[in-house]
Amino acid sequence: MPNERNPLPHDERTSRMRTRLIHGVSHTGRWDYDHHVVPPMTASATFRLDSAERGARGFEAFARGEGLDPHDEHIYIYDRLDEPTCGMLQDNLAAAEGGQMALCFASGMAAISAAIGVLTRSGDHVVAHRVLYGCTYSLIENWLPRYGVAHTLADLTREEELRRAVRDETRVIYFETPVNPDMTMIDVAAVRRIADAANAGRDPADRVWVVVDNTFATPYCQRPLTLGADVVCQSLTKGIGGFGTDIGGAVIGPKELHQPLQLYRKDFGGSLSPKAAWPTLVYGLPTLGTRMSNYQKTALRVARFLEAHPKVERVLYPGLDSFPQRDLARRQMIDVHQKFAPGSMIYFVVRDPEGEGRSAARLINWIAEHAYAITLAVSLGQIKTLIEAPFTMTHSAMPAAEKLARGLAPGGIRLSVGLEDWTDILTDLDEALRAV
Numbered sequence: 412m413p414n415e416r417n418p419l420p421h422d423e424r425t426s427r428m429r430t431r432l433i434h435g436v437s438h439t440g441r442w443d444y445d446h447h448v449v450p451p452m453t454a455s456a457t458f459r460l461d462s463a464e465r466g467a468r469g470f471e472a473f474a475r476g477e478g479l480d481p482h483d484e485h486i487y488i489y490d491r492l493d494e495p496t497c498g499m500l501q502d503n504l505a506a507a508e509g510g511q512m513a514l515c516f517a518s519g520m521a522a523i524s525a526a527i528g529v530l531t532r533s534g535d536h537v538v539a540h541r542v543l544y545g546c547t548y549s550l551i552e553n554w555l556p557r558y559g560v561a562h563t564l565a566d567l568t569r570e571e572e573l574r575r576a577v578r579d580e581t582r583v584i585y586f587e588t589p590v591n592p593d594m595t596m597i598d599v600a601a602v603r604r605i606a607d608a609a610n611a612g613r614d615p616a617d618r619v620w621v622v623v624d625n626t627f628a629t630p631y632c633q634r635p636l637t638l639g640a641d642v643v644c645q646s647l648t649k650g651i652g653g654f655g656t657d658i659g660g661a662v663i664g665p666k667e668l669h670q671p672l673q674l675y676r677k678d679f680g681g682s683l684s685p686k687a688a689w690p691t692l693v694y695g696l697p698t699l700g701t702r703m704s705n706y707q708k709t710a711l712r713v714a715r716f717l718e719a720h721p722k723v724e725r726v727l728y729p730g731l732d733s734f735p736q737r738d739l740a741r742r743q744m745i746d747v748h749q750k751f752a753p754g755s756m757i758y759f760v761v762r763d764p765e766g767e768g769r770s771a772a773r774l775i776n777w778i779a780e781h782a783y784a785i786t787l788a789v790s791l792g793q794i795k796t797l798i799e800a801p802f803t804m805t806h807s808a809m810p811a812a813e814k815l816a817r818g819l820a821p822g823g824i825r826l827s828v829g830l831e832d833w834t835d836i837l838t839d840l841d842e843a844l845r846a847v
């Protein structure tokens with residue numbers, strides 16, 4: 412039901428980001444629930460089709476890749492193809508990232524594998540940054556070669572190295588920024604320029620796509636599509652989901668990818684369950700603005716505390732003046748209102764006189780046993796502060812020698828700042844560092 416009173420939140424002149432995240436695409440043709448303030452959760456794996464003709468129309472529309480406009484008629488068939496709760500979440504994610512379309516998947520990894528899956532075929536080549544979330548590294552290193560897709564891992568902070576890595580067969584340049592876990596910034600606009608230079612004179616079907624994993628920053632702190640990326644991947648499990656109740660992922664990008672991604676999702680089967688989409692739609696995305704602005708305030712305090720601590724060797728938080736890529740961070744991590752938004756993630760290395768990360772292990776174990784406000788667990792972006800050791804946990808898929816060569820220290824610690832009172836987080840860290 413098109414509605415003039417309720418413009419799509421794509422129109423950034425009409426309201427502030429925090430308000431848009433709460434109200435999203437407030438009127439939708441995806442499901443008629445006029446008297447609910449909150450969309451009800453759908454729990455129907457299959458849909459009544461009324462007639463053979465309507466069923467046939469539904470299948471034809473799906474094959475043509477229709478279903479993008481929330482105000483169009485939607486003939487739902489089966490959850491794995493398309494369904495209303497996911498559809499509403501997709502409309503709001505596209506708006507939040509400033510993309511033409513979003514498609515949700517069963518996890519962040521299902522989204523990342525689908526994005527790379529639709530953009531490559533046997534004989535193609537992917538260039539990725541040399542440090543990646545462990546499972547993304549494993550996907551590129553262990554699984555893509557089975558499909559005949561080769562790769563080069565390069566240091567994408569060095570433009571010359573990236574330029575050299577791109578070949579005629581390259582179809583995707585893939586990276587996270589900030590990089591999980593070491594907070595390295597990759598300049599999206601610089602990568603865009605290199606992709607444009609490679610694409611000049613190429614058949615559009617053979618072009619290089621710039622794909623950015625925006626999980627660490629979330630669309631509240633950074634919108635890679637506005638910086639020059641073609642496609643964004645998100646793990647909804649993290650900052651967007653926010654409460655740690657569900658796993659999910661999304662790909663956001665241009666309209667032309669809607670149909671291939673939907674067909675891929677239908678056949679590979681990584682659809683997001685409406686029962687996981689619902690909390691993300693109702694709790695996660697609407698509270699992202701408020702959560703993130705609070706996470707950030709605490710993160711800066713925590714980062715400054717760590718930086719001043721004699722047992723801490725270095726702290727990487729984009730909001731610190733000492734951050735090595737300070738200027739790039741301030742250019743790239745800005746919210747839609749042009750305010751610097753350094754996010755909720757901190758990476759720090761504790762002094763390790765005995766080597767092999769023993770001090771970090773003692774710190775983490777002290778926290779696991781005694782801390783109240785900080786929890787030893789992987790994942791991030793939640794209302795609870797989480798701590799982990801990437802070297803042996805989230806990034807265990809990468810061989811130790813490679814991690815060392817790429818600057819990941821055994822003593823490195825990843826901290827995801829939550830909504831607790833900052834003084835309680837500092838108390839736990841202070842006592843834990845005493846015990847190291």
Ligand SMILES: *Cc1c(COP(=O)(O)O)cnc(C)c1O
Nearest residue numbers: 518519520544591626646648659
């Ligand atoms: C967690 C994470 C993923 C994977 O997401 P899942 O929802 O766990 O599949 C991908 N990229 C980054 C940067 C992550 O932190």
